[in-house]
Amino acid sequence: MKVAVTGANGLLGGEAVAQLAGRHEVLAVGRGPCRLAAGPFAWADADLGDGRSVEQALRAFGAEAVLHAGALTDVDACEREPEAAWRVNVGGTEQVARACRALGARLVAVSTDYVFDGTAGPYGEDDVPNPRGAYARTKRCGEEAALLLAPDCAVARVAVVYGGRPGAKSTFATQVVEKLSRGEPVKAFSDQQVSTTLAANGAAMCLELLLKTAYRGVLHTSDATVLDRVEFARRIARRFGLGGEIVPVKTAEAKLLAPRPLQGGLRVERAATVLRSHRPLAIDEAMDRFHAEWVLRKTA
Numbered sequence: 111m112k113v114a115v116t117g118a119n120g121l122l123g124g125e126a127v128a129q130l131a132g133r134h135e136v137l138a139v140g141r142g143p144c145r146l147a148a149g150p151f152a153w154a155d156a157d158l159g160d161g162r163s164v165e166q167a168l169r170a171f172g173a174e175a176v177l178h179a180g181a182l183t184d185v186d187a188c189e190r191e192p193e194a195a196w197r198v199n200v201g202g203t204e205q206v207a208r209a210c211r212a213l214g215a216r217l218v219a220v221s222t223d224y225v226f227d228g229t230a231g232p233y234g235e236d237d238v239p240n241p242r243g244a245y246a247r248t249k250r251c252g253e254e255a256a257l258l259l260a261p262d263c264a265v266a267r268v269a270v271v272y273g274g275r276p277g278a279k280s281t282f283a284t285q286v287v288e289k290l291s292r293g294e295p296v297k298a299f300s301d302q303q304v305s306t307t308l309a310a311n312g313a314a315m316c317l318e319l320l321l322k323t324a325y326r327g328v329l330h331t332s333d334a335t336v337l338d339r340v341e342f343a344r345r346i347a348r349r350f351g352l353g354g355e356i357v358p359v360k361t362a363e364a365k366l367l368a369p370r371p372l373q374g375g376l377r378v379e380r381a382a383t384v385l386r387s388h389r390p391l392a393i394d395e396a397m398d399r400f401h402a403e404w405v406l407r408k409t410a
């Protein structure tokens with residue numbers, strides 16, 4: 111099958127390409143040069159923000175299924191530059207959805223727990239979004255555009271993505287490992303209740319949703335455990351056998367530009383009924399896999 115992945119240089123998209131390569135005919139779509147390890151896939155340098163180039167790349171490839179994982183994901187940068195966030199996260203999703211409609215392709219568009227305001231989480235798929243901040247609003251509009259424009263579409267929401275794949279970008283989770291390993295303290299928000307998503311398992315759930323189901327609408331595809339960020343950091347430290355100080359801080363003290371949902375998190379019971387081969391991981395299982403990825407990365 112011809113499968114395309116946007117955001118292929120990103121954490122989730124890169125995992126998806128690695129899992130698809132060799133099993134399907136794969137087009138990896140990203141901005142600029144490919145930063146993935148070489149493999150049996152084609153690369154398209156296309157800009158989600160320019161109105162047409164991703165749409166053209168998907169059409170030229172003749173995609174039969176598309177995982178749309180590309181986005182501007184820096185929430186504070188989106189707050190500073192809301193027009194750029196709109197161009198990429200809404201306009202880019204529209205491009206992808208238009209291409210899918212023209213090609214009759216199935217689409218899974220990746221979205222976020224930030225579509226909720228974080229006053230009453232964890233949230234289920236049927237809870238009503240109330241995005242706060244530019245990133246959150248553009249992701250919610252992107253969800254609506256995807257579901258409206260692409261007839262065969264599911265939206266997969268993830269949260270706090272992390273992973274240890276070689277070359278994967280730095281995240282809160284990798285910073286916890288690196289700082290504690292160096293004997294430095296780690297600051298973590300004590301008042302943000304979140305879900306987390308091991309990128310490899312999130313990508314696997316998204317791909318199963320894309321290729322093995324006919325599910326339409328929203329599905330939550332994060333890890334299964336809801337916890338605060340201090341506890342997340344402690345779980346990482348424990349699994350990696352790292353001592354050191356985890357310093358709880360309040361979100362308001364950090365004076366971040368974009369609002370953060372405080373009582374957030376995703377309920378994932380539905381994923382366990384929709385998906386057969388992959389399921390949301392409980393935190394201990396996710397930590398085992400993250401640790402195994404890290405060991406491989408260090409020996410690669």
Ligand SMILES: NC(=O)C1=CN([C@@H]2O[C@H](COP(=O)(O)OP(=O)(O)OC[C@H]3O[C@@H](n4cnc5c(N)ncnc54)[C@H](O)[C@@H]3O)[C@@H](O)[C@H]2O)C=CC1
Nearest residue numbers: 117119120121122141157158159180181183222268270271
């Ligand atoms: N990183 C996180 O903690 C979370 C991510 N998500 C969502 O998950 C999806 C995947 O995110 P990640 O892989 O974690 O983020 P990432 O930031 O690692 O990957 C996003 C990719 O999109 C690409 N991109 C940005 N602007 C582009 C443009 N104009 N044209 C083409 N490509 C462009 C980036 O280069 C990057 O490779 C996104 O839809 C994101 O909104 C949802 C919740 C949390």
